[in-house]
Amino acid sequence: MEVKTGTWTEKKGLAQMLKGGVIMDVVTPEHAKIAEDAGACAVMALERVPADIRAQGGVARMSDPELILKIMDAVSIPVMAKCRIGHFVEAQILEAIGVDYIDESEVLTPADEAHHILKHNFKVPFVCGCRNLGEALRRIGEGAAMIRTKGEAGTGDVVEAVRHARAVIGEIRRLTTMADEELMSYAKEIGAPYELVKETKELGRLPVVNFAAGGVATPADAALMMQLGMDGVFVGSGIFKSGDPAKRAAAIVKAVTHYNDPAILAEVSKNLGEPMVGRNVSQMPEAERIAGRGW
Amino acid sequence: MKIGVLALQGDFAEHIAMLKRLKVETAEVRLPEHLNGLDGLIIPGGESTTIGKLAVAYNLMDPLKQFGQRHAIWGTCAGAIFLSKDVSRDQPLLGLMDIKVQRNAFGRQVDSFETDLDIPELKQATGTETPYHAVFIRAPIIESVGDNVKVLASVPDGRIVAAQQGHLLATSFHPELTNDTRFHEYFLTLVD
Numbered sequence: 001m002e003v004k005t006g007t008w009t010e011k012k013g014l015a016q017m018l019k020g021g022v023i024m025d026v027v028t029p030e031h032a033k034i035a036e037d038a039g040a041c042a043v044m045a046l047e048r049v050p051a052d053i054r055a056q057g058g059v060a061r062m063s064d065p066e067l068i069l070k071i072m073d074a075v076s077i078p079v080m081a082k083c084r085i086g087h088f089v090e091a092q093i094l095e096a097i098g099v100d101y102i103d104e105s106e107v108l109t110p111a112d113e114a115h116h117i118l119k120h121n122f123k124v125p126f127v128c129g130c131r132n133l134g135e136a137l138r139r140i141g142e143g144a145a146m147i148r149t150k151g152e153a154g155t156g157d158v159v160e161a162v163r164h165a166r167a168v169i170g171e172i173r174r175l176t177t178m179a180d181e182e183l184m185s186y187a188k189e190i191g192a193p194y195e196l197v198k199e200t201k202e203l204g205r206l207p208v209v210n211f212a213a214g215g216v217a218t219p220a221d222a223a224l225m226m227q228l229g230m231d232g233v234f235v236g237s238g239i240f241k242s243g244d245p246a247k248r249a250a251a252i253v254k255a256v257t258h259y260n261d262p263a264i265l266a267e268v269s270k271n272l273g274e275p276m277v278g279r280n281v282s283q284m285p286e287a288e289r290i291a292g293r294g295w
Numbered sequence: 296m297k298i299g300v301l302a303l304q305g306d307f308a309e310h311i312a313m314l315k316r317l318k319v320e321t322a323e324v325r326l327p328e329h330l331n332g333l334d335g336l337i338i339p340g341g342e343s344t345t346i347g348k349l350a351v352a353y354n355l356m357d358p359l360k361q362f363g364q365r366h367a368i369w370g371t372c373a374g375a376i377f378l379s380k381d382v383s384r385d386q387p388l389l390g391l392m393d394i395k396v397q398r399n400a401f402g403r404q405v406d407s408f409e410t411d412l413d414i415p416e417l418k419q420a421t422g423t424e425t426p427y428h429a430v431f432i433r434a435p436i437i438e439s440v441g442d443n444v445k446v447l448a449s450v451p452d453g454r455i456v457a458a459q460q461g462h463l464l465a466t467s468f469h470p471e472l473t474n475d476t477r478f479h480e481y482f483l484t485l486v487d
Contacts, residue, residue, distance in 0.1 A: 004409045010407045013472050
């Protein structure tokens with residue numbers, strides 16, 4: 001009996017299991033338990049949530065493997081962890097400790113300003129951020145088995161998440177109306193591999209699962225991203241920087257399932273306590289924005 | 296015939312796409328009233344803890360148990376866990392099938408695998424000879440089954456990965472992630 005591991009079907013498939021779910025940033029095993037109990041479909045293990053990375057500055061790197069292992073021990077749901085853009089050795093370390101998904105993330109300080117990791121070289125699947133269709137397809141070309149629109153992490157301002165989701169969805173909509181002979185020029189224009197442009201046109205969607213991220217702070221934000229056509233939602237600082245993380249986490253999980261039911265959305269939005277304070281992205285200096293990291 | 300797919304979380308859209316290929320009418324089930332008028336139900340892959348918590352929160356547990364008394368239900372991976380009566384940990388379960396399941400029994404994601412399975416019932420029901428190519432993702436195994444449960448498939452070391460109890464079906468793997476519609480066709484034979 002032939003047994004194959006680390007195949008493209010396996011990598012893409014785990015992301016398909018996460019669809020319609022919420023992936024939550026956690027910094028301790030206790031947070032991870034709260035997230036699991038609230039109904040998270042996976043957790044992202046890290047040392048600092050993006051809002052704290054912003055506040056504290058300095059170089060943001062892969063988390064201590066010991067912390068990630070403790071979080072893996074604490075919960076039965078999949079555990080993801082972040083490595084720096086282009087830092088393939090951090091990725092090797094994360095694969096060696098057995099994380100279920102690696103996020104090659106702009107939230108950490110990039111290690112390479114020209115290249116991303118060649119993700120096909122790994123058995124563990126990767127998720128990468130994007131701001132538009134070209135960036136999404138470049139990452140898939142390198143082997144990302146899941147995409148998340150970047151938004152602007154650690155702000156609690158959903159405007160960039162909406163901008164990037166609308167960019168991807170809108171570009172795919174236009175692509176589906178193009179004649180086949182237009183695809184090569186379009187691939188050149190957006191800097192994407194031709195074969196993936198063709199596949200995206202045929203499918204009418206990205207060839208891998210696409211979550212929203214970066215600025216989701218309320219159940220309404222999460223449902224907004226779902227109604228825009230995202231497959232699920234990452235929530236970073238929005239949960240554990242709020243007044244009542246357990247309650248808010250459970251409410252966001254419910255909002256993603258019932259994203260098309262305003263009566264339920266109203267119900268779950270009640271009495272959640274203080275949301276994270278948030279920062280208005282339009283008033284942020286360009287140097288503080290991280291979504292531009294990625295090539 | 297109208298088949299529902301539990302759409303609380305997971306890859307329900309993939310099951311719906313398979314059913315549509317077989318020209319079957321489908322419906323997404325998120326609330327108890329969505330079960331009305333259905334002839335069968337699929338519980339998809341996903342996270343069993345998430346699906347269980349949402350089923351409790353929206354009062355689906357009893358309606359699903361009642362539905363399963365009379366109608367066919369098929370659980371894939373997380374769905375198989377949810378159908379079972381025991382997973383050796385505290386999480387909401389329907390307990391419709393007399394099976395004990397172990398979650399993540401093959402390890403973490405890097406251990407997830409694809410392989411061919413020999414499933415005589417499937418070949419017979421669909422009149423085909425080719426082996427069934429199964430995709431396992433952080434998959435559970437069926438540790439033990441009750442007397443009224445038939446084992447449909449095992450991996451070579453003997454661990455059970457598919458079982459049937461009358462009109463109830465559980466698979467550790469994900470037919471909805473393949474292009475092979477035979478398992479969905481087999482499930483439809485269990486629907487009245």
